[in-house]
Every structure is written in structure tokens, then in C-alpha cells.
Amino acid sequence: GESVGLHLPTLSVQEGDNSIINCAYSNSASDYFIWYKQESGKGPQFIIDIRSNMDKRQGQRVTVLLNKTVKHLSLQIAATQPGDSAVYFCAESRYQAGTALIFGKGTTLSVSS
Amino acid sequence: GAVVSQHPSRVICKSGTSVKIECRSLDFQATTMFWYRQFPKQSLMLMATSNEGSKATYEQGVEKDKFLINHASLTLSTLTVTSAHPEDSSFYICSARSGDQPQHFGDGTRLSIL
Numbered sequence: 509g510e511s512v513g514l515h516l517p518t519l520s521v522q523e524g525d526n527s528i529i530n531c532a533y534s535n536s537a538s539d540y541f542i543w544y545k546q547e548s549g550k551g552p553q554f555i556i557d558i559r560s561n562m563d564k565r566q567g568q569r570v571t572v573l574l575n576k577t578v579k580h581l582s583l584q585i586a587a588t589q590p591g592d593s594a595v596y597f598c599a600e601s602r603y604q605a606g607t608a609l610i611f612g613k614g615t616t617l618s619v620s621s
Numbered sequence: 622g623a624v625v626s627q628h629p630s631r632v633i634c635k636s637g638t639s640v641k642i643e644c645r646s647l648d649f650q651a652t653t654m655f656w657y658r659q660f661p662k663q664s665l666m667l668m669a670t671s672n673e674g675s676k677a678t679y680e681q682g683v684e685k686d687k688f689l690i691n692h693a694s695l696t697l698s699t700l701t702v703t704s705a706h707p708e709d710s711s712f713y714i715c716s717a718r719s720g721d722q723p724q725h726f727g728d729g730t731r732l733s734i735l
Contacts (some may be wrong), residue, residue: 542723551627551714551726552665597664608655609716609724611665 521617527585529615531598536579540603543572543583545594546614552597555583559603585617593619623649627727634705643691643702644715646720650695651717655724656688656703659712671698705734 533541539560544552553568558565558572558581565572570585581598595616599609622633629690631699632640644654653672671677674675677690687709689701698717702709714718 544726549729549731551625551716551728553727554723557723580634603721606653608667608670611657613664 518616518618520620521588522586523590523612523619523621525588527583527588527592527617527619529583529585529596529598530616531581531583531612533579533581533598533600533612535600535602535610536576537602540601540602541572541574541581542599542609543570543581544597544599544611546590547594549600555596588617588619590619590621593617623717623719623722623725625651625715625725625727627715628728629730630728631733632718632730633670633735634732635663635705637704638734639701639703640705640732641699642713642732644698644700644717644727646696646719648721649696649717649719651719652695653718654692654698655716655718656690656698656700657714657716661712661713661730665714674711702732705732707734710734 532550543555546552556567563574567599569586573582595614597614598610598613601607601609626645628643655666658662659665668683669677669679670692671692673692679685692698712729714729716726718724
């Protein structure tokens with residue numbers, strides 16, 4: 509079935525470093541991708557999204573890159589802060605079809621001071 | 622920004638009890654709501670998609686008679702776990718969407734069945 513996977517389950521960085529979290533998706537029909545941040549005991553928090561007609565989108569301290577050729581998605585966090593420590597999920601959907609988001613396994617980001 | 626409220630945040634009850642979880646969109650009308658389940662250290666798994674005024678669409682392997690979903694208005698969906706057992710213990714998360722906006726998530730309900 510449809511699935512979204514992640515290359516690395518954990519990522520440890522120093523405060524101030526840039527972080528890159530990767531994601532591979534399997535459904536070539538997916539046309540909408542979102543990165544979520546989930547802190548312990550809370551629901552996912554929207555970070556940034558991107559549609560398949562784009563290959564890069566920037567937000568505040570975050571950048572999402574989409575490579576449709578290899579079905580790869582990445583989240584770059586600039587100047588990572590301790591408050592960025594959380595589990596990060598990528599999710600995909602077929603936006604035009606109105607399908608629900610399907611989540612990947614998640615990467616735990618740990619930021620040390 | 623869009624706010625989704627989920628209630629209760631935590632439930633502890635005995636085996637055999639039925640538990641109702643509410644999901645409300647506070648500042649927008651949600652044409653579609655989704656219910657997810659998340660086990661410890663795992664990802665969110667979609668359980669069902671709910672459109673206002675119509676029957677929910679359940680994912681494969683999710684028992685519709687076990688997990689009753691009602692989406693009676695554009696701001697409220699409920700999930701009832703009927704005759705809950707310890708294996709139903711999990712973190713249940715709802716999300717809501719309106720138009721072409723991203724799905725926004727509630728803060729989840731931690732269900733513990735003794």
C-alpha cells in the first residue's frame with residue numbers, strides 16, 4: 509500500500525548547527541507534502557508544506573526540498589535550537605483527490621546546547 | 622491560525638467501557654475530519670475519514686462497529702471506542718481540513734484501558 513518512509517530514525521545535532529531530515533515517499537501520485545513537528549504528548553504541528561509543482565519552499569528557518577525524480581523530501585532547519593527537539597514527520601497526500609495525509613515513521617531530532 | 626480542540630485529553634477506564642472523544646474545529650468549518658491512532662514510538666496511522674453529514678470511510682483493518690464516528694456538524698466529529706479493551710489503549714488524534722487549507726491537528730487523547 510501507500511507508505512512514506514524516513515531514512516534516519518534519530519538525528520543529534522549541536523545548537524546552532526543546521527539540521528537536515530530526510531524522507532522517501534513511495535506513491536508517485538502524491539502531489540502534496542507536509543512536514544509536521546510533534547512534541548511529546550501533543551498532536552502534530554504544521555511546519556511547512558509543498559506541492560508537487562515546486563521543488564523548494566522556504567519558511568522561517570526552515571526549507572523543504574522536493575525531488576520528484578527520486579521521490580525524496582527533505583526538511584532543513586537553520587540554526588537549530590533546543591526548542592526544535594521533537595519528532596518530525598513527513599506526510600503525503602493526493603491533494604487534488606482530497607485524500608488524507610499518510611505519515612512516515614518519524615525522525616527524532618535531539619538538539620544539545 | 623486554525624485551531625482544533627480535542628476532548629478529553631486523557632481517559633483511564635475499565636475494560637468493557639465505551640469512550641467518546643470529541644474533536645472540534647474552533648475557528649473554521651471543517652468539511653472533512655480525520656481520525657488517527659498512534660502507538661508509542663510509532664507514526665500516526667489513519668483510521669477513518671469523516672465528511673460532514675455522511676458515513677465515515679474506514680481504513681482497511683479498522684472495525685467500523687468498534688470505532689463509531691459521527692460528524693454531525695461542520696465543527697464537530699466524535700469517535701466512540703465501544704467496549705474498549707487494553708489493546709485499544711493508544712493516542713487518538715483528530716485533524717480537520719477546510720477547503721484547500723492544510724490539515725490541522727488536535728492535541729490528541731491518551732486512552733488507557735485497564
